[in-house]
Amino acid sequence: xxxxxxxxxxxxxxxxxxxxxxxxxxxxxxxxxxxxxxxxxxxxxxxxxxxxxxxxxxxxxxxxxx
Amino acid sequence: xxxxxxxxxxxxxxxxxxxxxxxxxxxxxxxxxxxxxxxxxxxxxxxxxxxxxxxxxxxxxxxxxxxxxxxxxxxxxxxxxxxxxxxxxxxxxxxxxxxxxxxxxxxxxxxxxxxxxxxxxxxxxxxxxxxxxxxxxxxxxxxxxxxxxxxxxxxxxxxxxxxxxxxxxxxxxxxxxxxxxxxxxxxxxxxxxxxxxxxxxxxxxxxxxxxxxxxxxxxxxxxxxxxxxxxxxxxxxxxxxxxxxxxxxxxxxxxxxxxxxxxxxxxxxxxxxxxxxxxxxxxxxxxxxxxxxxxxxxxxxxxxxxxxxxxxxxxxxxxxxxxxxxxxxxxxxxxxxxxxxxxxxxxxxxxxxxxxxxxxxxxxxxxxxxxxxxxxxxxxxxxxxxxxxxxxxxxxxxxxxx
Numbered sequence: 001x002x003x004x005x006x007x008x009x010x011x012x013x014x015x016x017x018x019x020x021x022x023x024x025x026x027x028x029x030x031x032x033x034x035x036x037x038x039x040x041x042x043x044x045x046x047x048x049x050x051x052x053x054x055x056x057x058x059x060x061x062x063x064x065x066x
Numbered sequence: 067x068x069x070x071x072x073x074x075x076x077x078x079x080x081x082x083x084x085x086x087x088x089x090x091x092x093x094x095x096x097x098x099x100x101x102x103x104x105x106x107x108x109x110x111x112x113x114x115x116x117x118x119x120x121x122x123x124x125x126x127x128x129x130x131x132x133x134x135x136x137x138x139x140x141x142x143x144x145x146x147x148x149x150x151x152x153x154x155x156x157x158x159x160x161x162x163x164x165x166x167x168x169x170x171x172x173x174x175x176x177x178x179x180x181x182x183x184x185x186x187x188x189x190x191x192x193x194x195x196x197x198x199x200x201x202x203x204x205x206x207x208x209x210x211x212x213x214x215x216x217x218x219x220x221x222x223x224x225x226x227x228x229x230x231x232x233x234x235x236x237x238x239x240x241x242x243x244x245x246x247x248x249x250x251x252x253x254x255x256x257x258x259x260x261x262x263x264x265x266x267x268x269x270x271x272x273x274x275x276x277x278x279x280x281x282x283x284x285x286x287x288x289x290x291x292x293x294x295x296x297x298x299x300x301x302x303x304x305x306x307x308x309x310x311x312x313x314x315x316x317x318x319x320x321x322x323x324x325x326x327x328x329x330x331x332x333x334x335x336x337x338x339x340x341x342x343x344x345x346x347x348x349x350x351x352x353x354x355x356x357x358x359x360x361x362x363x364x365x366x367x368x369x370x371x372x373x374x375x376x377x378x379x380x381x382x383x384x385x386x387x388x389x390x391x392x393x394x395x396x397x398x399x400x401x402x403x404x405x406x407x408x409x410x411x412x413x414x415x416x417x418x419x420x421x422x423x424x425x426x427x428x429x430x431x432x433x434x435x436x437x438x439x440x441x442x443x444x445x446x447x448x449x450x451x452x453x454x455x456x457x458x459x460x461x462x463x464x465x466x467x468x
Contacts, residue, residue, distance in 0.1 A: 011416040014179065014424070018342060029171065030178035030421060053404040054346075056412060 002038040002065045003048040007031065009059035016051040016060060023048055032059070039065060080107045080115055082139070082356070082379065088453045092396070095384040104368045111143030113358075113377035114370060119388035119408070121368050122380050125359060127413040131367060132359035132378060133162050134415060138455055139358045141249065143375050149360075153297055156304035159415060166414060172286050172293075173301060173418060176224075176279055182421040185220065189426055192219050193433035205444045208434070209462035213317035214240075216430055217310045220422070225302065226278025227267055238263060239310050264302055268295075279305070305419075312354055313423045315458020317430045319352035322459050323398065324435070325443045330400045335439045338432070344400045345428050350407035351398045353383035356455045357411060382408045383457065440467035 003023060005016070012031045016024040023044060024032050040048050040062070052060040073084045076094050081087065087094055098105045098117035105115040116122050125132055135149040137159055154160025158169035175181070196215055200206045218236045227235060241256050248256065271280045283298045324331040334344060357380045361372045372378070386407045389395040393404075410417035417423065443449065444463035452460050 011413060012174070012178075012420075013410060013416055014421055015346075017179070026179050028178060029174040050403065054406055056406050056408050056410075057416075 001040045001045055001062055003034055003040055003052075004038055004061050004063060005032050005034055006059050006061060009057050011057050011059075013056050015054045015056070019054055020044075020047045020051045024051065077102050077105045078107070079109070080105045080113075081109050082115075082455065083453050088451050088457075091383070091457070092387060095381065095387060096396070099384070099388060104370050106370065110139050110141065110377055111375075112373065113139060113379060114368075114372060115379045115381060115384075116368060117381060117384050117388075119385040119391045122382060122385040122408070123412055124368065125378055126380055126408075126411060126415070129163055129166075129414060131362060131365055133362050134166070134359055135160055135162065136360055136377075137357045139377050139379060144360065150296075153294065153300065156300045156307070157297055158301075158418070159304055159308065160300075163414070168288055169297070169301070170414070170418065172288070173279075173283075176282060177418050177421055179421050182425055185422070186425060186429060188223070189216070189220060189429045190433060192216060193430055194437075197433060197437045203466070205463050205465055206438075206441075207462060208321045208464045209314070209318040209459045212434065213314045213321065213430065213458075213462075216317065216426055217313040220426060221306060221309045224279050225267070225305065226271065226276060226280050234263075239306060242307060260303075261299075264299060268298065268302075308417070309419050309422065311452070311456045311458070312417075312419075313426050315354035315452065315456055316349065316352065316423065316427050318459040318462055319354065319457075320348040320427065320431055321434060321464065322443075322449065322462055323348065323352065324431075325441055325462075325464050327398070328440070328442070330398070331435065331440070333400055334431070335435050340401055341428055341432060343402060343405070345424060345431070346405045346407060347398060347400055347402045348427065348431075349409035349424075350386045350392070350402070350405055352458075353386050353407065353409035354456050354458050355409070355411070355417070356381050356383060356457075357415070358455070379455075380411070382411055438464075438466050441465060442467060 010031045012029060016032045017026050023035055025035050027033050048062055052062060073079050073081050077098060095117050103118040104121055105117060107113050116125060135154050136144050152161060152165035158166050161169050196212050200211050218239050219232055222232055222235045238260050242260055267280060271284055275281045283293060283301055286293050334340060359378045361374055361376045361378060363374045365372050387395045410420040441464045444465040448461055448463050449459055450461045452458055
């Protein structure tokens, strides 16, 4: 599984990188970005789900790794 | 202001300046959510109020049907002259796409986490200096003597206005913030000294450019052209108005909560790692800001016959109490793990100062409870709340306990 942020939906609410700084960072505009390729382990999957559940814009998606 | 009769039914005649709404809007919103869920009023020239999260969310994201050219409900229906397009009076909050995105991208970097987080030590020092001012007092007006004074000092510094002007600046800001409910002519009159002060600052920055937001705006370009003076001025006014009574309200409301909930206060004192989630719950439960939109043209929307230039008031604080989205929505849960609150709005107009607001709120609460680990309301009846689209306590006498 991997976590992705849809850059068209993200508005820089700033919740993901506050909740899970090991998974997310921000760009120069303050929008969320995924660190690395977003691949999740069993532990980080829970953290990614928590970030997802706190995104007001519903911009975070957890998808099958391709 | 005319036609200020008391509200009998908020579903058909709501008024966000009615004393019942000002003092405790939450039961009203809950009732509206169950009954309507979109309330209407003929006041202000005609206005709608969606009380559900779904309604607020849909309108906030629909920039095709609604315009942001006016975001504060005035005394009547706006006219074309009230609504300069595309810049708007205070870009980017009053701008619509596509200009909005251009104006917003310009100032987003200044409010991104990195530059904002760098302000933390100064904000902490400021909070401590304010607490030193009231040291030893048995009763502290945490709104007037503390929360009120934090945001203007930070904004003054970001804009690069002289430190010696702090008092003057705070005074000016309050004139503006409090003038919002005045009739148009008085409001314009109140604004004259601010305009003069800002103009002087702009000229001074043109002569002596430095590393601050005013210089940045003066140097900024869109499509190879310097910004119009109205654009620079409008954005400065926006930063001033939007950055001050909002955070003042959030800090005040959070302290109001802690004064009445000693178990939450004790947890924050003893479990400082809770602060990050607690801040989000303060923001959800006491979200201070509602923003307006205007209907672009006659449309049937959310089951309502909306007319061109009807107001629509986006109750983000009401959306934050919608049980469809939040479990135990009417309960303050200090360690709420899942909290998709919309205190900073939704969609393209997400509060540009949200990183700064969060930082100020967190540091203000941390420093206050570190200095005063126990306090309570001195007198419930002395607490007063602001009226209008920004809600927070304006008098908050707290008794400091040993």
